[in-house]
Amino acid sequence: MSVMHKYIRSTKKFPHLWCAGCGNGIGLSALVRAIDSLGFNRNEVILISGIGCAARAPVYVDFNTLHTTHGRALAFATGIKLVKPNLHVVVIMGDGDAVAIGGNHFIHSCRRNIDITAIVFNNRIYGMTGGQCSPTTPRGEYATTVPYGNIDYAFDICNLAAGAGATFVARGTTYYARETERFIRKALEHKGFSVVEIISQCPTIYGRLNKMGGPIEMLRWLRDHAVPIEKVRQRWSGESNLLKEDLGGKFLTGIFVDREASEFVSEYYKMAARVRSETRRKTKQTRRKR
Amino acid sequence: MKKRKRAIPSNGDIKLLQGNEACVHGALLAGVTFFAGYPITPSTEIAELMARELPRRGGVFVQMEDEIASMGAVIGASLAGAKAMTATSGPGFSLKQENLGFASFTEIPCVVVDVMRGGPSTGLPTSVGQGDIMQSRWGTHGDHPIIVLVPCSVEETLHLTITAFNFSEKYRTPVILLLDEVIGHMREKAKIPSKADIKVVERKRPDVPAHAYQPYEMTADLVPPLADFGSGYRYHVTGLTHDQWGFPTMRLDETKSLLTRLKDKIETNRPDICLSEEYLCKDAEHILVATGSAARSCKAAVDAARSMGIKAGLIRPITLWPHPRRLLLHYASSAKRFVVVELNLGQMVLEVERIVAGKTAVESFTRYDGELVTPEEIVSHLAEEE
Ligand SMILES: Cc1ncc(C[n+]2csc(CCOP(=O)(O)OP(=O)(O)O)c2C)c(N)n1
Numbered sequence: 001m002s003v004m005h006k007y008i009r010s011t012k013k014f015p016h017l018w019c020a021g022c023g024n025g026i027g028l029s030a031l032v033r034a035i036d037s038l039g040f041n042r043n044e045v046i047l048i049s050g051i052g053c054a055a056r057a058p059v060y061v062d063f064n065t066l067h068t069t070h071g072r073a074l075a076f077a078t079g080i081k082l083v084k085p086n087l088h089v090v091v092i093m094g095d096g097d098a099v100a101i102g103g104n105h106f107i108h109s110c111r112r113n114i115d116i117t118a119i120v121f122n123n124r125i126y127g128m129t130g131g132q133c134s135p136t137t138p139r140g141e142y143a144t145t146v147p148y149g150n151i152d153y154a155f156d157i158c159n160l161a162a163g164a165g166a167t168f169v170a171r172g173t174t175y176y177a178r179e180t181e182r183f184i185r186k187a188l189e190h191k192g193f194s195v196v197e198i199i200s201q202c203p204t205i206y207g208r209l210n211k212m213g214g215p216i217e218m219l220r221w222l223r224d225h226a227v228p229i230e231k232v233r234q235r236w237s238g239e240s241n242l243l244k245e246d247l248g249g250k251f252l253t254g255i256f257v258d259r260e261a262s263e264f265v266s267e268y269y270k271m272a273a274r275v276r277s278e279t280r281r282k283t284k285q286t287r288r289k290r
Numbered sequence: 291m292k293k294r295k296r297a298i299p300s301n302g303d304i305k306l307l308q309g310n311e312a313c314v315h316g317a318l319l320a321g322v323t324f325f326a327g328y329p330i331t332p333s334t335e336i337a338e339l340m341a342r343e344l345p346r347r348g349g350v351f352v353q354m355e356d357e358i359a360s361m362g363a364v365i366g367a368s369l370a371g372a373k374a375m376t377a378t379s380g381p382g383f384s385l386k387q388e389n390l391g392f393a394s395f396t397e398i399p400c401v402v403v404d405v406m407r408g409g410p411s412t413g414l415p416t417s418v419g420q421g422d423i424m425q426s427r428w429g430t431h432g433d434h435p436i437i438v439l440v441p442c443s444v445e446e447t448l449h450l451t452i453t454a455f456n457f458s459e460k461y462r463t464p465v466i467l468l469l470d471e472v473i474g475h476m477r478e479k480a481k482i483p484s485k486a487d488i489k490v491v492e493r494k495r496p497d498v499p500a501h502a503y504q505p506y507e508m509t510a511d512l513v514p515p516l517a518d519f520g521s522g523y524r525y526h527v528t529g530l531t532h533d534q535w536g537f538p539t540m541r542l543d544e545t546k547s548l549l550t551r552l553k554d555k556i557e558t559n560r561p562d563i564c565l566s567e568e569y570l571c572k573d574a575e576h577i578l579v580a581t582g583s584a585a586r587s588c589k590a591a592v593d594a595a596r597s598m599g600i601k602a603g604l605i606r607p608i609t610l611w612p613h614p615r616r617l618l619l620h621y622a623s624s625a626k627r628f629v630v631v632e633l634n635l636g637q638m639v640l641e642v643e644r645i646v647a648g649k650t651a652v653e654s655f656t657r658y659d660g661e662l663v664t665p666e667e668i669v670s671h672l673a674e675e676e
């Protein structure tokens with residue numbers, strides 16, 4: 001029995017809704033394998049999502065699963081994590097979910113460095129609603145709402161997360177699924193806000209509108225365009241992880257940020273404990289004075 | 291001896307309190323353990339006092355990045371087992387609506403306080419208004435159950451906050467506590483009840499084995515038990531139309547039965563939920579209908595009118611939604627007219643007209659310039675029109 005079979009809600013929720021060849025299944029199974037390899041008690045794993053194709057992922061797997069509103073998954077996750085800090089809280093979002101409608105919650109979760117793992121399935125388009133452009137659709141590419149080519153700049157989700165204060169930031173692809181699994185595993189182990197962006201394929205819409213071929217061609221494209229950050233680091237030793245012009249339309253993958261910093265929920269409870277002990281001390285003093 | 295200053299008076303004390311402060315007292319008595327909010331006048335004192343009180347009582351206060359996030363965090367917290375609450379005013383209340391609908395549809399208990407200010411949009415941030423009468427009922431899209439409570443004094447604010455938590459836990463639904471700026475900001479004396487004097491309700495949690503748990507089961511009382519996330523019951527929660535396990539469905543029968551149950555769980559419990567006050571209605575020919583601060587002016591107006599020989603009375607819906615249908619219908623047969631007094635252009639009057647359905651005359655008397663309607667204005671309206 002594969003690891004995946006241990007976790008899927010095979011009797012309740014299948015067949016799934018995703019198109020054949022979609023990258024979401026690869027992303028989800030990388031996540032499930034990472035969770036399994038860490039030996040987490042599944043009663044303590046909370047999977048939360050917003051709305052979109054990517055956001056349908058939690059319903060298929062047997063954890064505590066919460067399918068919220070478009071863009072707001074991180075807000076719900078924040079409430080859960082603050083109340084039950086011992087739970088492993090994982091949020092799955094599409095690119096639109098994470099950095100368009102949910103952009104505010106995304107940057108503030110990064111800033112707080114709250115111990116939540118955010119997985120962004122970036123297919124660079126709005127899949128669920130039929131292929132409108134997203135803040136990660138590259139310039140010049142096509143979507144149903146940019147029929148003459150996208151004139152907008154795209155967000156680099158990893159740079160955004162790093163700039164906003166996330167303490168673990170990595171990018172993988174659905175082609176290099178094992179590598180992605182490794183990034184997710186590290187993210188889950190990380191104490192603080194961790195972001196793993198998975199560049200994924202949407203053959204049904206993105207692939208068709210941009211004449212990229214089928215799922216296999218798109219996976220090959222991912223293989224040929226993913227440049228490990230190590231290569232850049234070797235070339236310009238000490239260089240940042242910014243997308244460089246001479247990457248020539250390619251993108252960087254790897255772990256861009258992995259640093260320690262105080263985490264929001266632990267800080268909250270530390271503060272609360274301090275306040276409680278101060279209040280007790282003050283009450284004692286007042287009693288003595290009287 | 292120097293008097294000790296305490297943030298929160300102890301139980302049994304009589305205190306001079308602001309409505310917003312009383313709301314916090316009520317919440318603490320009801321067992322609130324989580325508050326998420328975003329500052330907005332005239333509700334901010336609630337957040338500020340929660341920020342001071344919750345950490346030292348083992349609870350959580352968090353200021354979120356906006357009202358949408360606050361509402362989301364409150365729902366998440368409640369799903370994890372907390373008694374959770376947020377507070378806001380008009381503009382923020384609008385922002386909360388989508389997630390509020392999520393809480394209603396997924397049946398996650400929580401309390402949302404809306405301290406109404408004047409006018410639409412940014413309006414009159416520091417003035418009084420009652421413009422959210424309809425938003426509190428229909429602000430989020432689609433048919434959905436909701437309970438809305440409206441206090442008219444500081445002490446009642448304290449008690450209704452407890453009731454709001456109790457209803458939300460008992461019926462697995464968000465409850466909106468609708469204050470207005472006058473009620474939120476005015477100070478009057480209030481007795482802080484002791485824990486023994488109040489009733490605190492906790493949600494039903496499942497006692498079946500985990501595999502048998504159905505979070506949206508059609509139970510006899512129409513309110514299925516709710517398991518805390520992380521307690522060993524693994525289930526799915528979605529804003530999509532769902533079956534009894536919480537999984538998305540598009541089946542016609544399941545869709546219909548879910549929506550019907552949600553409606554019925556409130557409707558069949560009207561006798562428990564519909565709170566109201568009536569004042570001198572028995573022989574009244576002219577019955578004022580008002581809530582919140584407007585009802586205070588109305589009460590004074592009833593006394594003044596009576597001293598002039600006008601047989602006036604007052605019906606005050608404490609539960610605004612569902613509206614006190616039976617009470618209105620009861621007096622519709624004896625009264626010459628209902629005069630609905632409110633601080634907006636006439637919202638509650640629409641519901642009163644709908645319920646009364648021509649059984650008596652229904653008039654609207656409104657004030658919407660940011661000031662509280664005065665008893666004199668109301669009396670002279672009654673005298674003029676008699
Ligand atoms: C408030 C709100 N606005 C719009 C929508 C419609 N909507 C559903 S999914 C979606 C975009 C999904 O795109 P993305 O997040 O990139 O995920 P994908 O479907 O590509 O996985 C939109 C706009 C919605 N459900 N809610």
Ligand code: SF4
Nearest residue numbers: 018019022053127202
């Ligand atoms: S539309 Fe695209 S993203 Fe959505 S399931 Fe199909 S292939 Fe995947």
